[in-house]
Amino acid sequence: MYFIEKMYHFIDCFLENFTFTVQYYYKLIPKIMKQIVLFYVFVLLTCFSAIQAQNTIWSNNFESLSGISAQDLDGDGFNWFQNSDGTLMGFSPGRYLGSYSLNTSPDNALECPVFSIPAGASDLSFSLRVASSSQTSYAESFAVYIQEDGTGSMFDNEIYQGTLNSGGPGSAQLINGSIPNSFAGKDVKLIVRHFNTTNQLLFMIDDILVESGQALSVGDSSFDQFNFYPNPADNQINFNSAVNISKVQIFNLLGQNVSSFSEGMLSNKTIDVSALQSGAYLLKVEIDNNTQIFRFIKN
Ligand SMILES: [Ca+2]
Ligand SMILES: [Ca+2]
Numbered sequence: 001m002y003f004i005e006k007m008y009h010f011i012d013c014f015l016e017n018f019t020f021t022v023q024y025y026y027k028l029i030p031k032i033m034k035q036i037v038l039f040y041v042f043v044l045l046t047c048f049s050a051i052q053a054q055n056t057i058w059s060n061n062f063e064s065l066s067g068i069s070a071q072d073l074d075g076d077g078f079n080w081f082q083n084s085d086g087t088l089m090g091f092s093p094g095r096y097l098g099s100y101s102l103n104t105s106p107d108n109a110l111e112c113p114v115f116s117i118p119a120g121a122s123d124l125s126f127s128l129r130v131a132s133s134s135q136t137s138y139a140e141s142f143a144v145y146i147q148e149d150g151t152g153s154m155f156d157n158e159i160y161q162g163t164l165n166s167g168g169p170g171s172a173q174l175i176n177g178s179i180p181n182s183f184a185g186k187d188v189k190l191i192v193r194h195f196n197t198t199n200q201l202l203f204m205i206d207d208i209l210v211e212s213g214q215a216l217s218v219g220d221s222s223f224d225q226f227n228f229y230p231n232p233a234d235n236q237i238n239f240n241s242a243v244n245i246s247k248v249q250i251f252n253l254l255g256q257n258v259s260s261f262s263e264g265m266l267s268n269k270t271i272d273v274s275a276l277q278s279g280a281y282l283l284k285v286e287i288d289n290n291t292q293i294f295r296f297i298k299n
Helices: 004-052
Strands: 054-061 068-071 082-083 095-100 108-111 125-134 141-148 160-164 174-177 187-194 201-211 226-227 236-240 247-252 257-262 270-272 279-288 288-298
Touching: 095 108, 125 141, 125 160, 160 174, 187 201
Parallel strands: none
Antiparallel strands: 054 201, 068 108, 082 095, 095 201, 108 187, 125 174, 125 201, 141 160, 141 187, 226 236, 236 270, 247 257, 247 279, 279 288
16 A cells, blocks of 8 residues: 555656646746747848948949049940939939930940959959930940959950840839959959940949948849840850859750850850750759759750
């Protein structure tokens, strides 16, 4: 009997302790949840501050033309000019610069003032606001270059090339691209060239900015400025990309890899597809360890 009593007592104590233990941890749950939430808020804030860890190296809002040089390369008398209030287009209040393409095929280069990139600066990038004043004739083509002051020529180092695909009120967009780290520690200038355009209307720019530091954010994909053309393709495919393309692979619809191009083979941003049979293919593109797959047709 004594033994049975002991057993009951033991079970009773165990259950009481067990209940207590469960209640104890149950009470703890909200506290733990709070700590988990606080932890994730901390992680998010840490990430957010990392995303914000960009340093402005140089900027110009084109309110002043000091140090700016405009080159009318085609000598047609039309060149970059300064105008006021591009807010209708979506620019910040103030002045912007414009270059006409109405009834002309412009070739106008804008040389910005020289600035210094600190030695050791990394993750260099630039951004620029661009717009077309026309809702219908907006196919303005342009490129951005960087030049070490007093070395080489203006168009040696292209860091962006594009054509606007919209225009008119509110259409201003922020474009950005990377600047090679090799320009750290150098005196440089940016050049914006309006060219390869025929009889559109008016190309406008404002707010140019050069930064160092981590530029990545959630919506800032390596593929933001990536596209390829033509599609369907005959003999070659051309790529637009602000940064180097690491790898391109072509797969047929059976999933077989029919062609591969390494970074070295992609330096001119063109691949030869003339050997492919006619049909649909998948294009697997790798940029900065990110991969995207596109579909294209070979004629
Ligand atoms: Ca001109
Ligand atoms: Ca401005």
